[in-house]
């Protein structure tokens with residue numbers, strides 16, 4: 104895969120996903136369920152705002168000193184025996200990986216879910232040189248065997264598939280003849296992947312966090328694939344977005360506490376593995392070689408820009424689960440690897456406004472994402488700022504749309520009034536009578552702003568009132 | 570690309586030519602150290618037991634003198650088959666291998682053996698037994714140094730894992746777990762695992778299924794007087 108996951112036009116994607124009622128229902132159900140679990144989890148923990156102050160402070164501190172911490176990380180990782188490589192972009196990262204596979208004469212790889220490897224299109228790059236690379240996260244695996252279907256969420260990639268569809272795919276592709284009970288299908292896949300783990304030459308993983316003080320890689324999984332790939336294959340390649348750093352284990356505590364809760368509404372993931380170098384002489388199992396490929400791929404430009412805060416992201420997926428627009432169009436509507444508010448904020452920065460200007464439109468600027476982001480990224484302000492840049496600096500759209508955005512602009516410009524304003528926004532439904540907007544609305548359907556804010560409605564629903 | 574070139578790009582993005590030592594990171598709040606602050610060891614153990622059950626681990630409370638008998642009982646209640654035991658001082662002291670050999674084929678993780686032999690046995694084994702370094706009350710987590718005698722495979726390949734957990738080693742939460750790891754940072758084992766219950770997934774229609782790649786059954790055997 105790469106950042107772009109669909110060749111359809113923006114309009115086609117919208118139409119296709121809005122008309123897929125099964126997908127919309129499953130996304131909505133998933134949002135409700137996980138959001139509720141997350142809420143309960145944070146309620147139990149208490150002081151969400153303080154926790155995310157800490158998390159945001161840590162991430163900002165790291166980004167502001169990223170050169171220092173990266174240097175520290177690299178020297179410690181090398182000290183404990185890892186080989187560290189650097190890649191400016193996707194092509195360089197893939198070339199380094201291919202070289203390792205060639206040297207090791209490796210043809211079989213197992214991979215534990217990793218966003219950065221998707222971002223650079225690693226699977227395709229390895230398949231081109233004849234390497235068979237298997238996804239081992241159950242959701243990713245189900246997509247891979249379903250003719251390389253695309254993920255609809257960054258944490259729960261097969262969110263859009265139901266058990267019938269999955270059963271059909273397992274039967275057609277792998278000869279599964281059982282029923283469609285999730286337990287039974289999972290057991291079937293367990294058997295297949297276990298053989299793959301035991302016979303793979305190389306393991307590929309991402310990196311949730313990298314600890315500067317010790318050169319350690321932290322990997323979180325629930326299924327145990329993160330443990331498997333770091334126990335059995337002889338070579339382990341870690342792909343690490345260059346901003347994944349935390350200074351020490353002390354900060355890992357805060358970040359992991361937030362990631363598990365925000366990601367799936369759990370106090371912890373089932374497994375967290377801390378990998379410090381390859382296996383030691385006293386160890387029987389574990390990889391003999393550990394390679395860490397640190398990837399820039401547009402991140403240093405974001406670091407230098409006014410949008411540095413976006414790099415705080417820990418890829419928890421909470422913003423998309425809270426997003427009313429994502430609820431309707433799903434991850435597929437965005438047509439990019441990172442969907443939802445994160446995607447609308449990040450993708451234009453690392454992949455360009457020109458090609459990705461449209462995804463900034465999939466946002467009503469309601470601000471629900473900001474309220475849940477565990478590292479307090481100003482998501483909707485970023486998305487709004489992108490829209491302004493698209494119009495004013497990049498001149499990628501026409502003037503009539505400028506006006507439309509300025510409607511939002513007036514609201515967001517007074518962000519303190521924003522909450523109150525969205526409560527009153529239904530008054531804006533008379534907008535088509537005003538001349539400029541009337542023009543604009545000739546070619547576009549003016550969104551009818553609901554009389555109740557989505558967030559209020561959502562809160563009522565949670566309480567069982569709606 | 571060299572380290573120097575790569576770090577140089579990052580420095581330039583930050584508006585300087587070389588890295589500079591950062592000002593200390595100040596924590597504005599103490600929410601993480603406040604969790605379960607002041608709870609007695611018994612109260613922590615209760616939290617640990619309750620949450621272990623919530624996440625699907627089976628809890629057995631025992632004492633040091635009762636440990637062999639409890640272990641035999643748990644093994645008898647588990648899927649029949651061979652057992653792989655971590656080479657750990659406590660388990661040696663208790664003579665666990667000899668004891669269990671009376672009821673099942675047992676192999677100690679053999680630090681002098683080859684990876685292939687060890688992995689092969691562990692892969693066939695139905696049960697793995699290891700000792701926790703620490704346990705965390707908030708999340709029902711076991712902290713494990715997967716190193717030397719406690720091979721990574723011992724707690725990964727067999728379908729059931731029995732963790733022996735001295736009650737005195739239960740701490741409130743990850744904060745204390747991380748502090749413990751940090752204390753040993755000059756001599757870290759290459760692989761540390763924090764394990765919270767059986768392997769699980771919710772990837773199909775968000776239905777929770779246990780036992781994807783790792784163990785399906787996890788037993789937390791709490792030794793109250795250790």
Ligand code: SF4
Pocket residue numbers: 365415416417418419420421422423444445475476477478479480482
């Ligand atoms: S932007 Fe925030 S909420 Fe969204 S995925 Fe990143 S960290 Fe999570």
